[in-house]
Amino acid sequence: MTEYRKGPVLLRGPNVPDSSTSGRLLGEQDTPDWLHEDPWRVLRIQSEFVEGFGALAELGPAITVFGSARSHVDAHDYAQGVAIGEMLAKRGYATITGGGPGIMEAANKGAHEAGGVSVGLGIELPNEQGVNEYVNLGINFRYFFARKTMFVKYAQGFIALPGGFGTMDELFEALTLVQTRTIQRFPIALVGTAYWGGLIAWLEESMAADGKIAASDLDLVMVTDDPAEAVNHVTTDLAVAVD
Template sequence: MKEYRKGPVLLRGRNVPTTSTGERLLDEQHRADWLHGDPWRVLRIQSEFVEGFGALAELGPAITVYGSARSLPGSPDYEAGLEVGRLLAEAGYAVITGGGPGCMEAANKGANDAGGTSVGLGIELPFEQGINDYVNLGMIFRYFFVRKTMFVKYAQGFIALPGGFGTLDELFECLTLVQTRTVVRFPIVLFGEAYWGPLVGWLRDTLVADGKIAPHDLDLLHITDDPATAVDLATARHRAGDGAG
């Protein structure tokens, strides 16, 4: 039977909604009744921040690992995620992912199997919902912006495995926060030269060439095909005492 998690509530069968909480929040309002509902949403949003802060405040050093939910077990991306998660745990870092399948599951599994803290921050969605079996500290959020805050606030670095729109969204949000010094200049590592190289080439040949970003902005990104190098790059600033969550 299909099931759906709406915050702490589990819904099944005919109770499964056709829209998510985030979709309803951002839906164009045609009636004035939103004036009565939206102030109450603020309290729900506040509660998600409080719950997230409470769950993660004592996490310790951590690295957020982004990546596709569609990478299959046994694929090169999945295997890389396993190794990255394992190496991070062995280095004393918790692993934070979106808690879903694919690369997220791989990083969580690698960390969990190595005896580390494996964090999954899920999101209420009509599809690709739920927390994988290798998470030992998990939450499901209603709102993307609350979840994104947790990804950044409690991490000392970021590793992006190959992924789709969600990974790109999270990657460029991190880049913007670091470029604007909204957060400490945390390392941002792209795993997979063949996958990410064309994107970095476009940033250089189009954005830098047209003056939309500065040449030194590309220094915020590091690309590697080696899991150990990815972990070393992502944790370097924290190990040097130059980063804080």
């Protein structure tokens, strides 16, 4: 049976909508009705921040782990995700993910099975609903920007495994926040040199070479094939910090 989660509400069958809350917010308006509707949306957005802040305020130290929802359970990066969640739990860190399948599920699984706090921040999407079974603290969001705030606000660093547009979105948002000194210390580790190598080379050979970023900005992210090295990077004071 088709299921659709709209914030805390579960819809099934004929009640499943054909568009998302974020899509309706950002969609083109044909009539001036939005003048009357958007003020109410503000209250709903406010409620998402209140719920998120309330649920995570006492979380303690945490690391956000990103990666593809499309990775299979027998994939190498899935196993790496499990190992990362387990190591974080053993170091006393909660693991925060987007709550979905693939690498998100893997990191939640490692954290949960190691007795740690396994957080899933779900999002209302047409093709990705709910949170995986290994999440022991879950929140469902309607709006991407409210959810993205929680990823950064309650984490002390990011670990990104191979992923798609969503992973890139979160990665570059974090890099921007650190580069602009909006946040003062936020170590970022990428796991998978073969996967990330082309991107890092482009950043160096095109973006930095053309003066669009400083060469030193590349030091804001480290790349490794070793999950333990990534965990060590984001959980110790040896990580790169912005002065």
